[in-house]
Amino acid sequence: MNATPETTSAAQGDVTRSDHDVARRDLENVERALIDQSARGPVLTFFTTAIFWLLVSVVLGYIASKSLHAPGSVMGPEWLYRLLHLERASHYIFDHLTYGRVWPAYTTALVYGWCSLAGMGVATWLIGRLTRVSIKAPAVLQFGAWFWNAGVAVAVITILCGYNSGLEFFEMHRVARACLFIGYLFIGIWGLILFRYRRQSTPYISVWYLSAAFFLFPWFFGTTEVLTSMPVAGVMKNIVNAWYQNGLFNLWLGCIGIASAYYFIPKVINRPIYSYNLASIGFWSWIFLGGLTAMTRLSGGPVPAYLVTISIAASILMIIPISTLTLNFVRTMKGHTGLMASSTTLRFTFVGTIFFSLAAVLGVVSALRSVDSYTHFTAWTHGQMHMFTLGFFSMVMFGAIYYITPRLVGCEWLSRTFMKLHFFGTAYGAGTIIALFLFGGLATGFALNEPTADKMGFYNVSGIANAYMPVKTYIGYVLFGVAQIIFAFHFLLMRLRIGQPAGEPTLLATPGEGH
Numbered sequence: 439m440n441a442t443p444e445t446t447s448a449a450q451g452d453v454t455r456s457d458h459d460v461a462r463r464d465l466e467n468v469e470r471a472l473i474d475q476s477a478r479g480p481v482l483t484f485f486t487t488a489i490f491w492l493l494v495s496v497v498l499g500y501i502a503s504k505s506l507h508a509p510g511s512v513m514g515p516e517w518l519y520r521l522l523h524l525e526r527a528s529h530y531i532f533d534h535l536t537y538g539r540v541w542p543a544y545t546t547a548l549v550y551g552w553c554s555l556a557g558m559g560v561a562t563w564l565i566g567r568l569t570r571v572s573i574k575a576p577a578v579l580q581f582g583a584w585f586w587n588a589g590v591a592v593a594v595i596t597i598l599c600g601y602n603s604g605l606e607f608f609e610m611h612r613v614a615r616a617c618l619f620i621g622y623l624f625i626g627i628w629g630l631i632l633f634r635y636r637r638q639s640t641p642y643i644s645v646w647y648l649s650a651a652f653f654l655f656p657w658f659f660g661t662t663e664v665l666t667s668m669p670v671a672g673v674m675k676n677i678v679n680a681w682y683q684n685g686l687f688n689l690w691l692g693c694i695g696i697a698s699a700y701y702f703i704p705k706v707i708n709r710p711i712y713s714y715n716l717a718s719i720g721f722w723s724w725i726f727l728g729g730l731t732a733m734t735r736l737s738g739g740p741v742p743a744y745l746v747t748i749s750i751a752a753s754i755l756m757i758i759p760i761s762t763l764t765l766n767f768v769r770t771m772k773g774h775t776g777l778m779a780s781s782t783t784l785r786f787t788f789v790g791t792i793f794f795s796l797a798a799v800l801g802v803v804s805a806l807r808s809v810d811s812y813t814h815f816t817a818w819t820h821g822q823m824h825m826f827t828l829g830f831f832s833m834v835m836f837g838a839i840y841y842i843t844p845r846l847v848g849c850e851w852l853s854r855t856f857m858k859l860h861f862f863g864t865a866y867g868a869g870t871i872i873a874l875f876l877f878g879g880l881a882t883g884f885a886l887n888e889p890t891a892d893k894m895g896f897y898n899v900s901g902i903a904n905a906y907m908p909v910k911t912y913i914g915y916v917l918f919g920v921a922q923i924i925f926a927f928h929f930l931l932m933r934l935r936i937g938q939p940a941g942e943p944t945l946l947a948t949p950g951e952g953h
Contacts, residue, residue, distance in 0.1 A: 469570060476572040477563050478846045480579035484559025485839055486933065487587050489926050491551025494594070496919040498544035503915055505537045507907040535598075542609040543597040545823075549607060549686070550618065551590045553827055555583070556835040557694040558625055561648050563842050564701055568642050573628075582624025589617030605666060605679040607686060615663055619656070626652045643717040647697035650725055651690055658685035673740055677733070684732035687826055692728065695831045696763065698838045699791050703770055706784045706841075707777055712769035720762035727752045727759065734805040738814060753805035760798040767791045780945040782857045786837030789865060793829030797822060812887060818879025821872050828868040828918070836864065836925070843929070849937035851944040856928045858946055863921025870914035878906040 566573055573579065593610030602609045610618075641649070662682040666675055704711050711717055730752035733745040771788060778785040800822055803809055813819070840857070844850050851857060931937060938944055 488555035495547040500915040502540040503911040560838040585621030644697040644701040647693040651693035680735040681732040688728035707774040716762045724759035783837040783841040790833030797825040812883035816879035816882040821875030852937040860925045867918025874906040874910040
């Protein structure tokens, strides 16, 4: 068949378009590499310090759990201290490692150390990638990260030494709160500046959530600091504290976790989000309703009844963002769930979204007065908190770190075995911790509502949950802790550039491999 001028022209046009596409992809690859290079220092600082606080929180969580069922053996047998002539040191340690001190130190290290630092590291990288803007003066972000770390260190140390503001998740000393706020100013404002100079006319849904998180956190953190420092009644302080906790989990950690899931699930499976309309509905309903559910924490307390009623109604309406988010994640993953067998990022992230849906549904159910009468003042609330922080947020952050780190250090993860052990240890360890908190809380709640509960005494009834504590301590926290030690060691190898040569990612299983 002879070539005509028309076919020759068409072929030349195809070649031109093909060359143009190749050139555009090469330009985008160079642009992404420059953005990653600019983010390398601060993001790795966030990740490294976050993993340090994760290990600290695991140790403190283990001690706090063990102190409830075996307080005398928290730090080992006393004969060992006598043998080493450290009796005075043992008394000092036991006096400072009581449950009342270790538990708030644990939650502070977990929420402000691990969760917040990991979240800010992922958010910094995501905003740079999604706005297509390189980070200028990254030392400013690193300075903010170290200031934040100083605040977490002061908070944990002062709590262990006996200081406590009496406000849950806000127990830290005022000096620690000042360090956190100053550190955040260097971090959060920088994130908003990147958003301001974005090169995308229409921001991605992940950027919506990240912008909301970075904008709202200083508002409720600073407002809580001001209001709780004023000479106001104790009831008002409790209302402010409940509002702060709600913002901390829903609007800070929640927005960062959802943004990460919205980015990495479509990215790994190379498929767009199922519905941007659903994503928009989910975002605005989450932001609006998520800020109104706080007073369910004070149900039955000496607060105006209408505040609790509004929060209960808002909690029920949270079904809207929960269903839209869950539907979007599930429909996006439809037909691609098999990729979880090979992709570490996808496996961690999608399992994290399942925990998110479960945690959100538990929040709706627990807000009902009939359910709250059984779960209030029990370990059930600890189970909800751990489902959100360990089940949802941590799993999503692990998935993000597995994706981001190779792009920053220039090599791939060394061992798929380490990755598998980390996933299963985290999933089963966190699942055990969450389940036993929930079961223990329910057992206590049913016992408290028995007609004979007053004859048993509150101490004996609340002690029912102790039957679940040894399993939670020796299986849950040990499994979870060993998994995090493996992850920390694996991450250290990556920081030292001891890994596989950059190229194809390290997969849990190669395509076609038997499972």
